[in-house]
Amino acid sequence: MSQNPSSLDDLFGPVAAKPDGSEVLAALTAAARERILILDGAMGTQIQGLGFDENHFRGDKFADCACHQQGNNDLLILTQPKAIEEIHYQYAIAGADILETNTFSSTSIAQSDYGMEDAVYALNRDGARLVRRAAVRAEQEDGRRRFVAGALGPTNRTASMSPDVNNPGYRAVTFDELCLAYGEQLRGLIDGGADIILIETIFDTLNAKAAIFACNEIFIEKDVRLPVMISGTITDLSGRTLSGQTPTAFWHSVRHANPFTIGLNCALGAKAMRAHLDEISGVADTFVCAYPNAGLPNEFGQYDES
Numbered sequence: 130m131s132q133n134p135s136s137l138d139d140l141f142g143p144v145a146a147k148p149d150g151s152e153v154l155a156a157l158t159a160a161a162r163e164r165i166l167i168l169d170g171a172m173g174t175q176i177q178g179l180g181f182d183e184n185h186f187r188g189d190k191f192a193d194c195a196c197h198q199q200g201n202n203d204l205l206i207l208t209q210p211k212a213i214e215e216i217h218y219q220y221a222i223a224g225a226d227i228l229e230t231n232t233f234s235s236t237s238i239a240q241s242d243y244g245m246e247d248a249v250y251a252l253n254r255d256g257a258r259l260v261r262r263a264a265v266r267a268e269q270e271d272g273r274r275r276f277v278a279g280a281l282g283p284t285n286r287t288a289s290m291s292p293d294v295n296n297p298g299y300r301a302v303t304f305d306e307l308c309l310a311y312g313e314q315l316r317g318l319i320d321g322g323a324d325i326i327l328i329e330t331i332f333d334t335l336n337a338k339a340a341i342f343a344c345n346e347i348f349i350e351k352d353v354r355l356p357v358m359i360s361g362t363i364t365d366l367s368g369r370t371l372s373g374q375t376p377t378a379f380w381h382s383v384r385h386a387n388p389f390t391i392g393l394n395c396a397l398g399a400k401a402m403r404a405h406l407d408e409i410s411g412v413a414d415t416f417v418c419a420y421p422n423a424g425l426p427n428e429f430g431q432y433d434e435s
Contacts, residue, residue: 146322150354153324157276157356157389160226161416168227168278168420169220176202179212196244203235204245206256214259221267221275228264228275229327230256230318233282236310238302242285253279253317261322278325278358279318281311281340289335289372307339308346315347324355330395331361332371334382341386356389360418362396363405376408384413392418398434 160166179185186198188208198204205213217228234240235252245252257279264275286292286302293299315326326344331337337359348354361379364371370379380391391413393402399421410417423432 147351147353148319148322148324148355150348150356153276154356154389156274157325166226167224168418169217169225169229171422172216172229172231172233173202175216176205176212181205181209181212185209191245194244196242198243198245201234201240201243201245203231203233203240203252203256204243204248206231206235206252206259207248210255210259213256214263217260217263218266221263222270226273226275227278227325228260229278229280230260230321230323232256232280232314232318233330234285235317236282236284236314238284238286238306238310239282249313250317253314254321257318257321257323276324277322278327279315279321279323281314281326281328283330283332283336284310287333287336287372288339289333304335304339307336308343311340311343312347315343316351319347319351319353319355325358325389326355327358327360329358329360331359331379332364334361334370334372334374334379337361337383341383344386357386358390358392358418359383359386359388360390360392360394360420363393363402364396366397366401368405368408376405377412380409380413388415390416390418392420394418394420395422397421398423398432400434 183199186201186204186208187194190208191198213231221228232253235249235256237246237249240246240249257277260277264277267275284307288300288302288304288307291297291299292301328337328340344357361370363369369375374382391409393405402419402421406417406419423434427433
């Protein structure tokens, strides 16, 4: 695990002040009881719009890296921090209350595809710092507080399903390996100043349980307890996650985490997601979150929702 200083150290110090999880939860709860809180929007499409090539992704820091890096959007936290901060800032001034870190793939498991496992701590720490700086800039303009959500993606491996149709008992990752990877990610996010932990795009609930377990372990280690948001993904019109759970079953599988919100994101467009959100809302005893994408392309390769 690399914990080398970064260019943001002069502004923030090597480690951010420990967040007050109780205060954050109280502020979030009070705000959510008054109005609908707004999450920011997509990061990937904003990055695509910048037209970065391989050299932009590598930057000076990783110019000699042996692996191809274009498409490793998380790495831009370290190589193009101004661009990533500006995306966060634009979402903040557009009205977002909660800003996600650009750390969807910032685990050692996902970064192993790019040979960037040693950068994981820095990715998460500086990812949270960039969002915090964007949030502070926006608050200085309009006086409105924004919350930094440290994003934990599903990784590119599943703990309950085999990637090999000829060997259904095989698993590409274990629960313990996921716990270790998420733990490393969480240390960086907390040290960088995240207010919230967002476990998102869950298509395999066992992966999510590993993330929840890691949260509890690292919260104890860091002597902090942050609000946790949990968001699953319904993969098709059958109304189930990839690991086979209905929205109700998904909720009962993760409710022990006592999340601040439970909800759905990605995959289906808003129209197709509505019924599944209604189902979750009917059983959950917490706030519900939703951030669909534009759905699947139509026969012309276009999207009917935006």
